[in-house]
Structures are given as C-alpha cells and as structure tokens.
Amino acid sequence: MKTYINPEESSWPKVLERPQFNLQELNRKVGDILNDIQANGMEAIRRYTEQFDGVMVPELLVSSHEIDEAAAQIDIRLKEAIQQAADNIRTFHSIQHPEIRKTETTPGVVCWQKPVAIEKVGLYIPGGSAPLFSTVLMLAIPARIAGCREIVLCTPPDKSGKIHPAILYAAQLVGVTKIFKAGGVQAIGAMAYGIGPVPKVDKIFGPGNQYVMAAKQLVSLSHVAIDMPAGPSEVAVMADESAVPAFIASDLLSQAEHGPDSQVVLVTNSRKLVIEVEQALEEQLSQLSRAAIARRALENSVAIVLDSQADMIRLINEYAPEHLIISMKNYAEVAEKIINAGSVFLGNYTPESAGDYASGTNHTLPTHGWARSFSGVNLDSFMKKITFQEISRDGLLNLGPAIEIMAAAEELDAHKNAVTLRLKSIEDSGKQ
Amino acid sequence: MKTYINPEESSWPKVLERPQFNLQELNRKVGDILNDIQANGMEAIRRYTEQFDGVMVPELLVSSHEIDEAAAQIDIRLKEAIQQAADNIRTFHSIQHPEIRKTETTPGVVCWQKPVAIEKVGLYIPGGSAPLFSTVLMLAIPARIAGCREIVLCTPPDKSGKIHPAILYAAQLVGVTKIFKAGGVQAIGAMAYGIGPVPKVDKIFGPGNQYVMAAKQLVSLSHVAIDMPAGPSEVAVMADESAVPAFIASDLLSQAEHGPDSQVVLVTNSRKLVIEVEQALEEQLSQLSRAAIARRALENSVAIVLDSQADMIRLINEYAPEHLIISMKNYAEVAEKIINAGSVFLGNYTPESAGDYASGTNHTLPTHGWARSFSGVNLDSFMKKITFQEISRDGLLNLGPAIEIMAAAEELDAHKNAVTLRLKSIEDSGKQ
Numbered sequence: 001m002k003t004y005i006n007p008e009e010s011s012w013p014k015v016l017e018r019p020q021f022n023l024q025e026l027n028r029k030v031g032d033i034l035n036d037i038q039a040n041g042m043e044a045i046r047r048y049t050e051q052f053d054g055v056m057v058p059e060l061l062v063s064s065h066e067i068d069e070a071a072a073q074i075d076i077r078l079k080e081a082i083q084q085a086a087d088n089i090r091t092f093h094s095i096q097h098p099e100i101r102k103t104e105t106t107p108g109v110v111c112w113q114k115p116v117a118i119e120k121v122g123l124y125i126p127g128g129s130a131p132l133f134s135t136v137l138m139l140a141i142p143a144r145i146a147g148c149r150e151i152v153l154c155t156p157p158d159k160s161g162k163i164h165p166a167i168l169y170a171a172q173l174v175g176v177t178k179i180f181k182a183g184g185v186q187a188i189g190a191m192a193y194g195i196g197p198v199p200k201v202d203k204i205f206g207p208g209n210q211y212v213m214a215a216k217q218l219v220s221l222s223h224v225a226i227d228m229p230a231g232p233s234e235v236a237v238m239a240d241e242s243a244v245p246a247f248i249a250s251d252l253l254s255q256a257e258h259g260p261d262s263q264v265v266l267v268t269n270s271r272k273l274v275i276e277v278e279q280a281l282e283e284q285l286s287q288l289s290r291a292a293i294a295r296r297a298l299e300n301s302v303a304i305v306l307d308s309q310a311d312m313i314r315l316i317n318e319y320a321p322e323h324l325i326i327s328m329k330n331y332a333e334v335a336e337k338i339i340n341a342g343s344v345f346l347g348n349y350t351p352e353s354a355g356d357y358a359s360g361t362n363h364t365l366p367t368h369g370w371a372r373s374f375s376g377v378n379l380d381s382f383m384k385k386i387t388f389q390e391i392s393r394d395g396l397l398n399l400g401p402a403i404e405i406m407a408a409a410e411e412l413d414a415h416k417n418a419v420t421l422r423l424k425s426i427e428d429s430g431k432q
Numbered sequence: 433m434k435t436y437i438n439p440e441e442s443s444w445p446k447v448l449e450r451p452q453f454n455l456q457e458l459n460r461k462v463g464d465i466l467n468d469i470q471a472n473g474m475e476a477i478r479r480y481t482e483q484f485d486g487v488m489v490p491e492l493l494v495s496s497h498e499i500d501e502a503a504a505q506i507d508i509r510l511k512e513a514i515q516q517a518a519d520n521i522r523t524f525h526s527i528q529h530p531e532i533r534k535t536e537t538t539p540g541v542v543c544w545q546k547p548v549a550i551e552k553v554g555l556y557i558p559g560g561s562a563p564l565f566s567t568v569l570m571l572a573i574p575a576r577i578a579g580c581r582e583i584v585l586c587t588p589p590d591k592s593g594k595i596h597p598a599i600l601y602a603a604q605l606v607g608v609t610k611i612f613k614a615g616g617v618q619a620i621g622a623m624a625y626g627i628g629p630v631p632k633v634d635k636i637f638g639p640g641n642q643y644v645m646a647a648k649q650l651v652s653l654s655h656v657a658i659d660m661p662a663g664p665s666e667v668a669v670m671a672d673e674s675a676v677p678a679f680i681a682s683d684l685l686s687q688a689e690h691g692p693d694s695q696v697v698l699v700t701n702s703r704k705l706v707i708e709v710e711q712a713l714e715e716q717l718s719q720l721s722r723a724a725i726a727r728r729a730l731e732n733s734v735a736i737v738l739d740s741q742a743d744m745i746r747l748i749n750e751y752a753p754e755h756l757i758i759s760m761k762n763y764a765e766v767a768e769k770i771i772n773a774g775s776v777f778l779g780n781y782t783p784e785s786a787g788d789y790a791s792g793t794n795h796t797l798p799t800h801g802w803a804r805s806f807s808g809v810n811l812d813s814f815m816k817k818i819t820f821q822e823i824s825r826d827g828l829l830n831l832g833p834a835i836e837i838m839a840a841a842e843e844l845d846a847h848k849n850a851v852t853l854r855l856k857s858i859e860d861s862g863k864q
Contacts, residue, residue, distance in 0.1 A: 023653065027653075078837055078838070080834075081834035081837040084831075085834055096545065103524060105520035105524055106792075109792070116771050130843040131842065133838075133841070221649050225806060229653070247854060250846065250854075253849070256846070257845065258844075290844075342819070344819065345821055347823070349854055349858075350823040353835050353848070354831060356847060358831055360535070360821075372634040373550050373657035380812065380817070385810060386770065386807075387787070388776045388778065389777055389786065389787055389791050391786055396786075402512075402516040402789070403513075403785050403786055403788075406510070406517060407785055409510050412690075414689040414716075417685070419786070425676070
C-alpha cells in the first residue's frame with residue numbers, strides 16, 4: 001500500500017483517483033454486439049455463447065429436472081447457511097415496505113403515492129471460477145418481497161453447458177421464475193429486447209465484468225431500466241488505535257481478493273496502525289489461495305494518515321466508498337457524519353463479509369463514487385411509486401383559481417381551460 | 433383522433449406505438465458538443481450560448497440584483513398562486529420522508545437504512561416561449577426538503593441575455609442556491625463536469641428538448657446521475673358514460689397543446705362518448721391560442737373503444753402512460769388495478785392541470801413507457817439510502833459460521849478469514 005501522511009486537501013482527488021476506462025472503445029464494441037442480437041435474435045445469442053462461453057447450448061431455459069438435480073448436490077450445511085442468510089435478507093428487506101400516506105394538501109384535494117412492483121425483472125449472475133449464489137439471494141429475495149410477477153435469471157453456462165448447482169439451488173429456493181443459460185452481453189441483450197424464450201424485462205439487475213456493465217448502460221438508454229452503473233468493488237476502512245490490525249488486514253484482503261482492480265483504502269489517525277496493518281497483511285497473504293490477485297490489488301491501494309478526525313470524515317465523504325468499515329472508539333458518532341457511502345460496517349466485530357453474505361443488508365452497492373447519488377439495491381429498486389389524486393367539487397373551488405393564474409402565466413390556455421370549464425359547471429349546478 | 437373499435441390484443445402495441453427517434457445520430461451530435469465543453473470549458477459554453485441562444489453572456493451567474501428586480505415585476509395574484517402551489521408541493525413531499533427502522537435480523541446483528549440528501553443537485557429549466565416556473569417549484573422544493581446543500585439551476589437566457597422574471601422569482605422563493613444563464617447541451621455539460629462558476633453536481637433533474645435529454649443520458653454514463661430518461665409528454669384518459677365529454681376534451685387538449693409530438697389516448701367502453709368528445713374538441717380548439725400545435729398532436733392521437741373494462745385496464749397497463757385520468761363511475765376500483773402509470777387523476781373534478789401546477793404532486797413524470805420501471809420525481813429522487821450494520825460479539829458468534837460456509841463455497845478465502853479471525857479472538861478472550 002502506498003502511504004500518505006497528512007496529504008493536502010487539494011491533493012485528495014489525485015490520491016483517491018479510481019482507475020478510468022476507455023468507455024468509447026468499449027461502448028462501440030458492446031454496441032455492435034447488441035445491434036447484432038437485436039437484428040439476429042436467437043441465432044446471434046447462440047453464436048456469441050459458443051464464441052465467449054465455448055459451448056453450444058441447444059436449450060437456454062434450465063429444466064426443472066436440472067434444478068432438482070442441483071439441489072441434490074448441495075451439502076446440507078451449505079443449505080442451512082443459505083437458509084439463514086435468506087431469512088435475514090428477507091427480514092431486512094421486508095421492513096422496507098413503504099406505507100401509503102394520504103394527505104389533504106388543500107381541503108378537498110387528496111394526494112398519495114402508491115408503491116407498485118415492477119412487473120418483470122431480469123437478474124444477471126456472472127459466471128467464472130466462483131459461483132456467486134449469494135448475489136442470487138440479494139436480488140431475487142427483494143424482487144419477491146416487492147411482488148414482481150416475473151423474475152428472470154441469466155447466467156453463463158460452463159464449458160459443459162451446465163450452471164453451478166449452488167446458483168440453481170439458490171434460485172429455486174427464493175422464487176426465481178425462469179433461469180436461462182446465457183451470459184455476458186448476449187444475456188443483457190436477450191433480457192432487454194426479449195429474444196427467443198427470454199422475456200423482455202422492465203429492469204435489469206446485477207454485477208458483471210466491464211462488457212456486461214457497458215451493455216447494461218447502453219440498453220438503459222432506450223430499452224430497459226438498470227439497477228445502477230458500476231465499477232470495480234472497493235472498501236475504505238476508517239480506523240484509530242482502538243482497531244485490531246489483524247481484523248483490518250482481513251477486511252482489506254476480503255476486498256483485494258475480488259480482483260486486481262479492486263480498490264482498498266485505509267484512513268487512520270495512527271501511523272503505528274498503518275505499520276501493524278502492513279505486517280498483518282503480509283502474514284495473512286501467505287495463507288490465501290487468491291494471494292496473487294490480492295497482491296496486485298494492494299499495489300494500487302492507499303493508506304492515508306490524517307491527524308484530524310474531521311479531515312478523515314471529509315476525505316471519506318469525498319471518496320464516497322462502496323463499503324466503509326469504521327473501526328474507531330467513537331464509531332457511532334463518526335457514522336452520523338457519513339453522507340456518502342454504500343454500506344457502513346460499525347465496530348470491530350462487523351466485517352464486510354457479514355454484509356456480503358448473511359446479515360441481511362444488500363451487497364449490490366454503488367461503486368466508483370456513485371454512492372454520492374445512488375442507493376444500493378433495496379426494496380425500492382424493485383418498485384416504482386405511482387401518484388394518485390382525487391379532487392372534490394369543493395377542492396376544485398379551493399384550488400382552481402391558483403391553477404388558472406399559473407397556467408395563464410405559462411401561456412398554456414388549454415391547461416387553464418380544463419379548470420375553467422369545470423368551475424363553470426360547478427357554478428351552474430349551484431344555480432339550479 | 434384515429435378511432436379503433438375493439439382492436440385485437442395482438443394489435444395493441446401497434447395501435448399504441450410511440451414515435452421513435454434516431455438516437456444514434458442525435459447521440460453523436462450531442463456527444464461531440466459535450467466533448468468540446470469538457471475540453472474547452474467556459475470558452476465552449478460561451479460559444480454555444482451565442483450559437484444556440486443568440487446572445488453573448490458575459491456573466492453566467494444571475495446576480496441578486498437581477499433576482500430582486502424580477503420579484504418586483506411579478507403580479508401579486510401570481511405570487512399568491514405560486515405560494516399556494518408551493519405550500520401544497522411542500523406538504524405532499526414532506527410526508528414522503530422515510531423513517532429509519534432498525535432491525536435485529538439475528539440476535540446481536542442490527543441493520544438499518546438511513547436516507548441522506550444528495551449533496552449537490554442541478555435543475556434544468558427549459559426556455560422557449562412559455563416560462564416554466566412551475567417546474568422550478570416541482571424540482572427545488574423536494575430538493576430543499578431532502579436537505580440538498582447546493583441546488584443549482586440552469587436555464588437559457590433570452591436574446592437580450594435575461595431570464596424570465598417568473599423563473600427567477602420562483603427560484604429564490606423556494607431556495608435555489610445559484611442560478612446560471614445557460615441552456616441546452618451546454619447547461620448539462622456545465623453541471624456534469626463543473627465548468628467555470630457552475631459547480632459539478634451529483635445529479636441532474638428536469639425536462640428539455642431531445643438535445644437536452646440526449647445530453648443528460650450521455651453524461652449519466654460516466655459523470656452524474658439523472659432523474660429519468662424522457663420522451664414527449666402524454667396523457668391517457670379512461671372514461672365511461674359517466675364522464676363529461678367537455679371535461680375529457682379539455683384534458684386531452686391540455687396535453688395536446690404541449691407540442692405536436694404530445695401523445696393523447698382515449699380509452700372508453702362508450703362509442704357515444706368518442707363522438708361527443710370529438711365534437712367538444714372541435715368547439716374548444718377554436719378558442720385556443722395554441723390550436724395549431726394541438727391539432728397536429730391530435731392527428732397522431734387515438735381513441736380506443738373496448739367493450740370490456742378488464743381489457744381497458746390491461747391496455748392501459750401495457751401502455752404505461754405518464755398521466756392517466758380515470759373518469760369512470762367505479763374509478764376507485766379501477767385505480768386499484770393500475771400497475772403502470774406515472775400519475776393518476778380520479779373522477780370528474782381532477783384535471784391533469786391540477787397536478788401540473790398546484791395540488792402538490794410532482795409533474796416530472798416518466799414518459800415513453802418508462803412508468804413501467806420509474807417513479808416520477810419525488811423526495812426519494814433527492815436522497816440515497818445508506819445501509820448501516822453493527823454486530824456484537826454474540827452476533828458474530830450467531831452469524832459467523834454461516835458466513836464462513838458461504839464464503840468457502842464461493843471460494844473467497846479472505847472473506848471467510850475476516851470472520852474466522854474474529855471468532856477465534858472472541859474464543860481466545862473467553863478462555864482468559
């Protein structure tokens with residue numbers, strides 16, 4: 001880790017700079033594939049699956065037989081762990097149901113918002129070496145709680161045309177309605193346009209590599225909503241001398257093992273802690289299977305010493321980390337001042353991996369500074385709010401004149417007339 | 433209006449087709465302007481303002497003197513109307529404040545979401561013939577309620593370099609922090625990148641023509657969040673024989689006068705009503721200042737007769753209109769079944785223009801079918817929710833083993849280790 005001692009505030013953006021991508025070239029490549037899929041449908045999906053996943057898939061839809069087979073392969077202890085995580089995720093997302101509050105803004109004018117599930121959602125689960133069944137839970141459980149009618153899941157097949165049993169098991173457990181063997185840009189295209197057996201969905205969720213992310217953003221320009229833009233995963237740790245160096249090191253490594261482009265930031269007021277954490281990192285790295293990946297991520301990572309706690313807080317809010325761990329004596333007080341972060345982990349016994357898997361919070365979070373404006377995935381992500389209003393005759397008598405004056409000032413006669421006609425009719429009926 | 437009697441369900445998408453735009457060409461043009469602004473800063477902003485707005489603007493920031501001058505020009509009756517509307521908008525958006533609900537998902541594992549204001553927001557208000565001061569209220573009031581620290585407003589100057597006094601008056605009334613004379617793509621670029629005196633914002637809101645919309649979508653790919661994608665405004669009216677034809681006609685015309693590409697749809701189970709509405713449209717059109725625009729919009733509009741009420745509801749949910757007026761005897765029952773719409777107006781005395789101006793609901797709503805997945809602008813739009821969690825030693829003893837099993841199954845050793853180390857330390861301290 002590169003260490004900075006009390007860097008000047010003007011240098012913070014440089015110190016905390018995230019890797020930039022050449023989006024233009026990426027978007028061009030991905031756009032070409034999407035156009036091909038839109039024009040050629042299933043033929044293109046099959047062709048790209050053969051090209052990128054190295055397998056011919058005769059049938060995209062996973063059969064109930066395949067699902068049953070998968071369930072039989074999962075160890076009972078893993079099933080129990082998944083059940084415990086699913087229960088917590090369900091508990092945490094269920095309490096997010098917003099109430100409907102009707103309000104009479106003017107006598108006779110009643111307005112309210114009603115949350116309604118998005119009908120059809122698509123979940124993307126990446127393939128690769130590790131089966132991310134935890135992401136299946138994080139996306140499908142709130143979709144079910146919201147009441148989405150169709151919950152489609154796409155994930156790439158392996159070289160033998162199969163999907164990892166843990167993904168299939170988790171998907172059936174939490175109520176995914178259809179599972180398809182499709183990955184990468186072709187999966188996003190299939191869900192955005194509705195290709196072959198894959199239904200067109202209203203919103204696409206889930207992580208993926210830069211091609212998947214670019215595809216999600218491109219289809220969001222005209223075809224379908226997406227959960228959020230995304231970049232590589234990242235963690236920031238705020239720590240003081242009350243922190244345990246070995247715990248901090250283990251949290252930094254949890255992030256670093258995700259990939260060589262993972263971002264890891266340590267912010268502390270203790271020079272001593274930085275040295276101890278560096279030592280703990282070396283000790284723990286030697287035990288890790290993904291040590292090579294983690295080492296590369298750590299090369300790009302920074303430790304920043306700031307003597308002032310207020311500066312520490314300002315720097316974190318400027319960085320807007322996806323994950324933030326606060327291992328400080330006064331963590332509750334510091335947490336109150338955090339205004340830009342995806343998910344915050346408090347104290348010495350709250351590792352990021354708790355939120356990644358099982359505490360109940362969602363692990364699909366805004367990266368790359370998007371925490372300034374985006375929430376992580378939550379129940380809201382699977383619903384929209386429709387506004388309703390009902391105005392009585394008296395209500396229109398109370399409100400109508402203001403509408404008429406404002407519409408006239410905006411030179412929109414017909415808007416005014418819609419009120420004038422009704423007011424006149426109320427007046428006429430009063431005379432009878 | 434083109435009339436369809438009981439069209440087959442398979443033909444609905446065709447009957448309800450919205451105009452499509454050539455996005456590729458538009459995005460290329462707008463992308464070039466944005467690149468120019470990013471590279472050349474204020475020089476480019478001034479150049480485009482001269483080119484598109486036909487005026488040299490030496491100082492983008494509106495002075496407090498200009499604002500005071502504007503306030504003096506507004507008629508007292510308009511001021512009172514704006515105040516009434518602002519009060520209602522404030523009332524309706526204030527009750528949307530979500531509560532913080534902490535939950536213990538497992539004994540010792542406490543999780544919650546905290547809504548936090550987006551720090552810096554940018555509001556775009558279009559120029560043109562009519563001054564859209566109502567949109568200033570709709571965007572700035574919820575931004576203030578949310579607690580946004582910086583509320584920037586950009587709007588194009590007229591040929592004499594001025595901004596309409598009603599826009600300035602509304603902006604200062606509701607707490608906009610800075611007003612800039614900048615319009616079109618150059619305004620979006622200035623707020624996305626932070627150019628000259630215009631601060632870089634975290635999220636951009638507001639309507640605009642197709643160039644503004646394209647610019648918002650393009651900057652949203654990498655620089656800043658936006659409220660929602662957008663297309664031309666639209667209204668659907670569901671009506672039965674209890675509806676008043678003159679009222680319906682006035683509502684259809686309110687939408688049609690917005691522009692020739694406005695979408696107007698009437699869905700009814702009464703053939704008679706269609707004929708009466710057509711007659712009322714002719715009568716009212718002759719009185720309107722914007723009749724020419726409204727006539728062109730009506731040419732592209734449709735009346736659909738469906739004998740079955742269930743079909744009417746299904747068709748509307750498939751169309752997902754921005755505005756929906758339900759003028760039917762059983763409107764409350766029908767409203768319960770609406771799952772895709774931006775804002776819904778119930779009964780004979782609730783014209784769309786009430787929601788456009790003064791009832792309190794927001795008029796920035798999802799168009800072009802985006803109501804399937806997007807809410808209109810509301811208090812949520814100006815906030816993000818940060819998740820927090822705090823786990824005690826006992827909590828980690830309860831939850832830790834499940835995390836370890838799941839992390840191992842996803843082959844993420846360091847994730848597992850972050851728990852294992854802590855559990856071991858708890859165990860060791862217990863032995864002492």
